[in-house]
Amino acid sequence: MSVIDDLFARTRAENRAALVGYLPAGYPTIERSINAIRAMVEAGVDLVEVGLPYSDPVMDGPTIQVAAQAALDSGVRVDDVFSVVEASAAVAPTVVMTYWNPVERRGVDRFAADLAAAGGAGLITPDLIPDEGVDWDRASRAHGLDRIYLVSPSSTDERLAMTAEASSGFVYATAVMGVTGQRAQTSDLAPELVARLRAVTDKPVGVGLGVSDGRQAHEVAAFADAVIVGSALVRRLIDHPDEEEALASLRELAADLRAGVERD
Amino acid sequence: MTESPRPTLPDGPGHFGRFGGRFMPEALIAPLDEITREWEAAQTDPGFRDELDRMLREYANVPSPLYEAHRFSEAVGARILLKREDLNHTGAHKIRNVIGQALLAKRIGKPRCIAETGAGQHGVASATACAYLDLECTVYMGEVDTERQALNVARMRMLGAEVVPVRTGSRTLKDAINEALRDWVTTVDTTHYLFGTAAGPHPFPTMVRELTRGIGDEARAQCLELTSRLPDAAVACVGGGSNAIGLFAGFVDDADVRLVGIEAGGDGVETGRHAATITAGDIGVLHGARSFLLQDEDGQTIESHSISAGLDYPGVGPEHAHLADTGRAEYRPATDAQAMAAFDLLCKTEGIIPAIESAHALAGAVMLAEELGPEATILVNLSGRGDKDVHTAATWFGLFDEAGEGQ
Numbered sequence: 001m002s003v004i005d006d007l008f009a010r011t012r013a014e015n016r017a018a019l020v021g022y023l024p025a026g027y028p029t030i031e032r033s034i035n036a037i038r039a040m041v042e043a044g045v046d047l048v049e050v051g052l053p054y055s056d057p058v059m060d061g062p063t064i065q066v067a068a069q070a071a072l073d074s075g076v077r078v079d080d081v082f083s084v085v086e087a088s089a090a091v092a093p094t095v096v097m098t099y100w101n102p103v104e105r106r107g108v109d110r111f112a113a114d115l116a117a118a119g120g121a122g123l124i125t126p127d128l129i130p131d132e133g134v135d136w137d138r139a140s141r142a143h144g145l146d147r148i149y150l151v152s153p154s155s156t157d158e159r160l161a162m163t164a165e166a167s168s169g170f171v172y173a174t175a176v177m178g179v180t181g182q183r184a185q186t187s188d189l190a191p192e193l194v195a196r197l198r199a200v201t202d203k204p205v206g207v208g209l210g211v212s213d214g215r216q217a218h219e220v221a222a223f224a225d226a227v228i229v230g231s232a233l234v235r236r237l238i239d240h241p242d243e244e245e246a247l248a249s250l251r252e253l254a255a256d257l258r259a260g261v262e263r264d
Numbered sequence: 265m266t267e268s269p270r271p272t273l274p275d276g277p278g279h280f281g282r283f284g285g286r287f288m289p290e291a292l293i294a295p296l297d298e299i300t301r302e303w304e305a306a307q308t309d310p311g312f313r314d315e316l317d318r319m320l321r322e323y324a325n326v327p328s329p330l331y332e333a334h335r336f337s338e339a340v341g342a343r344i345l346l347k348r349e350d351l352n353h354t355g356a357h358k359i360r361n362v363i364g365q366a367l368l369a370k371r372i373g374k375p376r377c378i379a380e381t382g383a384g385q386h387g388v389a390s391a392t393a394c395a396y397l398d399l400e401c402t403v404y405m406g407e408v409d410t411e412r413q414a415l416n417v418a419r420m421r422m423l424g425a426e427v428v429p430v431r432t433g434s435r436t437l438k439d440a441i442n443e444a445l446r447d448w449v450t451t452v453d454t455t456h457y458l459f460g461t462a463a464g465p466h467p468f469p470t471m472v473r474e475l476t477r478g479i480g481d482e483a484r485a486q487c488l489e490l491t492s493r494l495p496d497a498a499v500a501c502v503g504g505g506s507n508a509i510g511l512f513a514g515f516v517d518d519a520d521v522r523l524v525g526i527e528a529g530g531d532g533v534e535t536g537r538h539a540a541t542i543t544a545g546d547i548g549v550l551h552g553a554r555s556f557l558l559q560d561e562d563g564q565t566i567e568s569h570s571i572s573a574g575l576d577y578p579g580v581g582p583e584h585a586h587l588a589d590t591g592r593a594e595y596r597p598a599t600d601a602q603a604m605a606a607f608d609l610l611c612k613t614e615g616i617i618p619a620i621e622s623a624h625a626l627a628g629a630v631m632l633a634e635e636l637g638p639e640a641t642i643l644v645n646l647s648g649r650g651d652k653d654v655h656t657a658a659t660w661f662g663l664f665d666e667a668g669e670g671q
Contacts, residue, residue: 054564055433055564056433056439056551056565057442058289059289059449061446062432069432069433072564100287100549101548101550101563104548104554104563105546105548105559105562106562106563126289127288127289127549128287129286129288129290129293131277131285132277132286150290150291151290152289152290152291152293152294153291154290154292154294154295154452155291159293163290174289174291177449177452177453178449178450179449179450
């Protein structure tokens with residue numbers, strides 16, 4: 001049982017969805033990104049997704065791009081990401097969301113070892129599909145890490161089954177065809193995608209892309225095991241250069257989302 | 265059509281040895297599978313092949329001639345044959361790829377194409393093919409490039425394309441590709457990504473090779489007819505690698521023909537300011553495939569530098585990585601200065617202004633001529649013409665009378 005399995009056992013018992021919050025490591029500084037993670041966990045985030053800033057984030061919309069680029073411009077390194085993970089894992093289960101090249105560059109096994117040593121629970125890999133994941137499968141098993149792969153409304157049933165089988169911890173269902181970012185309404189593609197997943201797997205399903213407030217979180221919590229929020233949280237940091245204001249704004253949003261993931 | 269045996273790679277999932285594959289969001293896997301299926305079906309459909317061949321012949325001025333460059337040969341000390349892709353419609357080999365992919369988009373039923381462009385050549389070719397085949401066209405171009413290639417931006421708009429300046433990241437070609445991918449993942453139901461080079465996720469490296477292999481197949485037959493033998497070496501410039509893979513495809517089974525790819529050495533590989541990905545890069549994943557790339561210790565992409573915008577890309581197609589790995593092809597850099605010297609020599613000896621990209625291949629021919637001597641026959645792919653580069657070249661050679669002229 002991984003810490004993520006434990007988390008879903010608990011949220012299931014509490015009849016609610018888990019709240020997953022994404023923030024990029026090192027934005028606006030390493031220390032402040034750690035403070036922001038602590039604040040959102042205190043306000044109700046169950047699982048932290050630490051973003052590894054990358055030069056070519058093809059799955060990310062403008063909000064996360066801006067924050068990741070700012071982190072890179074300020075000199076954030078992969079080693080720093082592990083420091084952030086260590087601080088985050090002290091307060092909540094923590095996974096890293098990373099594009100694949102930084103993992104391959106460090107060496108898949110070494111990356112896995114370093115992540116496990118920092119207390120990380122697994123990786124979300126937006127541009128790695130299980131078809132190319134042989135090395136990661138081996139390394140993640142060796143170091144007791146979860147493999148959180150993405151599925152999409154465009155995935156065939158065959159690929160849904162294959163990807164769910166390769167995943168552990170939970171399966172990340174992208175609710176829309178598109179990149180990360182806030183949207184006015186929740187996707188009508190998400191319920192159908194989750195239903196198709198349920199037909200092929202018993203693993204928990206997290207839904208992300210476009211969820212930005214408690215109302216939307218509530219809609220998604222009705223059919224998903226986890227609600228994943230990224231850009232809306234990052235936006236609070238971008239909009240508030242003052243740290244105290246940023247943390248207050250972040251706490252407010254996290255609390256709103258946390259109330260949202262309760263089921264009726 | 266082609267008589268030479270087809271290369272057996274890639275394997276089913278698109279690997280060339282340890283390179284290639286698909287490192288892409290899951291959302292794009294089904295669309296990539298669709299393109300793979302439709303492309304395979306189209307290739308065995310005589311109707312598709314006939315229509316593509318007709319378009320290339322009647323519209324694009326393909327096949328291009330093979331030209332023996334007597335005065336250039338004399339100057340460099342070996343027999344130099346030029347494959348004149350510069351005479352194609354739109355002035356480069358790229359028309360072969362875009363007509364093929366645009367026709368495929370029509371076949372799949374996608375009314376819109378998107379493309380990335382660096383210097384604007386692939387963007388102009390895409391806008392051309394879309395006008396010709398009645399498709400909507402959006403071209404992503406780094407803001408830095410839209411500024412330094414304003415004429416090509418105007419050209420694309422003239423042809424009816426929308427040009428979107430990309431303001432993220434380094435605001436150059438790699439960021440244009442990122443932005444095109446973000447568009448594609450959002451609009452894939454109606455949109456084909458008209459990828460401009462032999463890189464990216466499977467099936468693009470293979471599809472682009474097959475669409476450009478006419479360069480090599482034609483040149484092989486033309487060379488046999490002209491000289492009654494195969495060349496000693498076939499030389500092409502390599503950025504992403506589409507013209508080179510097209511040339512090499514015609515000769516890859518001829519073990520005695522050296523395949524030589526010339527990368528952009530920029531200010532010199534030792535300065536760190538270059539685009540010599542295979543020569544000086546490392547293995548990694550960028551834009552959907554495992555290949556060589558320019559990256560830092562953390563795997564962050566490093567910006568490339570070259571006088572040639574078309575070669576100014578920190579990655580390279582996976583089949584080139586494999587050909588380098590197996591030793592079947594060799595890759596070496598030519599600096600900006602070497603390329604521009606060869607550019608000047610071709611202008612003065614043959615009355616041909618080459619694209620600066622192609623001038624790198626000419627610089628490679630100069631190096632090979634020194635090594636191989638006067639008995640050697642060297643085939644060079646003159647992949648494009650230099651009209652677009654007049655300003656850059658005139659600045660390099662100091663040909664403007666006063667400061668500011670031609671700006």
